[in-house]
Amino acid sequence: MKYFRPNSIDEYHELLVTLKETSMSILAGGTDLMPRWEPDKGLMPDVLIDIKKIDGLMGIRENEDEIIIGALTTIQDIKKSILMQNEFGSLSEAARQFAGVQIRHRATIGGNICNASPAGDILPGLYVHQANIQLIGPNGSRSIPISKFIIGPGKTMLEPGEIVSEIHLLRKGVKSLFYKLGLRQSMAIAVVNFAIAYQQDSNGAFTSLNIAAGSVAPTIVYLESFVDAIMSGVSLDEAIQHVDIDISPIDDIRATADYRSTALKNVLEYNFRHELHQGNE
Amino acid sequence: MANPLFRISLTINGQPVQADVPATLRLLDFLRYDLDLTGAKDVCGEGECGACTIFMDGKTVNSCLILAVEADGSELMTIEDLSHGKMLNEMQQAFVDYHSVQCGYCIPGMVLSGEQIIKDHGKPDRDTIREDLSGNICRCTGYQKIVDAIEFAADKR
Numbered sequence: 001m002k003y004f005r006p007n008s009i010d011e012y013h014e015l016l017v018t019l020k021e022t023s024m025s026i027l028a029g030g031t032d033l034m035p036r037w038e039p040d041k042g043l044m045p046d047v048l049i050d051i052k053k054i055d056g057l058m059g060i061r062e063n064e065d066e067i068i069i070g071a072l073t074t075i076q077d078i079k080k081s082i083l084m085q086n087e088f089g090s091l092s093e094a095a096r097q098f099a100g101v102q103i104r105h106r107a108t109i110g111g112n113i114c115n116a117s118p119a120g121d122i123l124p125g126l127y128v129h130q131a132n133i134q135l136i137g138p139n140g141s142r143s144i145p146i147s148k149f150i151i152g153p154g155k156t157m158l159e160p161g162e163i164v165s166e167i168h169l170l171r172k173g174v175k176s177l178f179y180k181l182g183l184r185q186s187m188a189i190a191v192v193n194f195a196i197a198y199q200q201d202s203n204g205a206f207t208s209l210n211i212a213a214g215s216v217a218p219t220i221v222y223l224e225s226f227v228d229a230i231m232s233g234v235s236l237d238e239a240i241q242h243v244d245i246d247i248s249p250i251d252d253i254r255a256t257a258d259y260r261s262t263a264l265k266n267v268l269e270y271n272f273r274h275e276l277h278q279g280n281e
Numbered sequence: 282m283a284n285p286l287f288r289i290s291l292t293i294n295g296q297p298v299q300a301d302v303p304a305t306l307r308l309l310d311f312l313r314y315d316l317d318l319t320g321a322k323d324v325c326g327e328g329e330c331g332a333c334t335i336f337m338d339g340k341t342v343n344s345c346l347i348l349a350v351e352a353d354g355s356e357l358m359t360i361e362d363l364s365h366g367k368m369l370n371e372m373q374q375a376f377v378d379y380h381s382v383q384c385g386y387c388i389p390g391m392v393l394s395g396e397q398i399i400k401d402h403g404k405p406d407r408d409t410i411r412e413d414l415s416g417n418i419c420r421c422t423g424y425q426k427i428v429d430a431i432e433f434a435a436d437k438r
Contacts, residue, residue: 035326052351
């Protein structure tokens with residue numbers, strides 16, 4: 001296996017032109033790729049391009065309208081960010097519940113996005129805050145909403161030669177929360193997870209509501225029917241029945257489809273009653 | 282096709298190290314087999330158990346999920362660096378005093394995660410210790426005494 005570690009985007013693109021190998025992989029934190037590769041058995045790509053040293057892709061910065069997260073920012077740095085804690089609660093909490101400390105020290109937000117796991121913990125928060133994913137390729141850069149960027153399990157709109165450079169989040173004063181149901185509190189892949197972004201008036205009625213759930217469809221999905229039902233003013237008990245319209249869960253090693261559907265409805269209802277003070281607590 | 286070698290230079294436990302390694306070599310195997318630093322253990326091999334924990338540039342990482350080539354230019358600290366000869370550091374001594382060790386396989390990782398917890402939280406409460414120890418699995422002791430030891434070491438520091 002050949003290994004390259006470009007120091008800049010330009011160096012990365014120059015490198016791509018010279019490579020002829022077809023089996024190629026981009027490496028960031030490696031916490032998802034390494035268990036798949038089994039280097040001790042030689043199951044690895046022909047070429048590995050380590051992008052960790054590419055300049056300028058790390059850290060969280062802000063301007064008046066946006067928070068901008070570099071793609072190589074680690075999950076632990078997101079967890080520790082006061083800015084994220086104050087303004088993007090769902091992402092901060094998802095980072096807290098993400099694997100364990102050692103993994104969070106390596107895993108990157110760009111990697112979590114490009115893995116496009118249906119269960120990715122960082123993703124529901126990015127969906128409800130309508131994050132824009134900034135990509136850099138040989139022909140320039142472009143920006144895509146997260147929900148358009150991820151198209152299936154492990155599948156994204158990333159073109160050959162492109163990498164994710166930044167994640168842009170609009171500062172709209174929307175509150176958000178994240179909830180994860182796993183088989184164990186830490187280090188567990190979600191059976192279901194979701195994020196809720198919301199604004200409430202002084203009576204507790206929603207002036208905006210957006211929910212995205214993971215592990216219940218091939219990608220993260222917006223629970224649009226459920227949100228429409230809540231916003232139309234029907235009771236929580238009635239609205240919760242609409243959740244099944246929005247999801248298409250499957251059976252796998254962690255849970256059955258039926259379990260996921262029931263569990264999602266139960267934990268949603270719990271969060272609406274106890275965190276958002278809707279219906280009877 | 283021959284597996285090409287790559288020159289890496291790094292610092293391990295304060296000592297400069299240079300080596301030529303294939304890009305397929307895991308950092309854990311480089312430490313254990315090339316350098317005979319066998320404190321980090323190879324257990325799950327997929328980042329679940331934390332037995333291979335080391336410090337890389339001042340932060341705990343799973344050395345089974347890192348390639349040796351990725352460590353080029355970095356500063357590593359393994360469990361071997363904590364004691365001075367037979368003199369254990371406070372964290373290691375606390376593990377002994379609190380009888381935190383049974384089979385011992387998870388302990389190097391536990392001790393280093395304990396060090397990271399003190400680094401991050403100073404004098405943490407037990408819930409914080411448990412939460413930040415969740416990347417380390419022990420199948421013997423039930424964690425109680427490990428948490429006791431870390432709490433004591435944190436208080437003492």
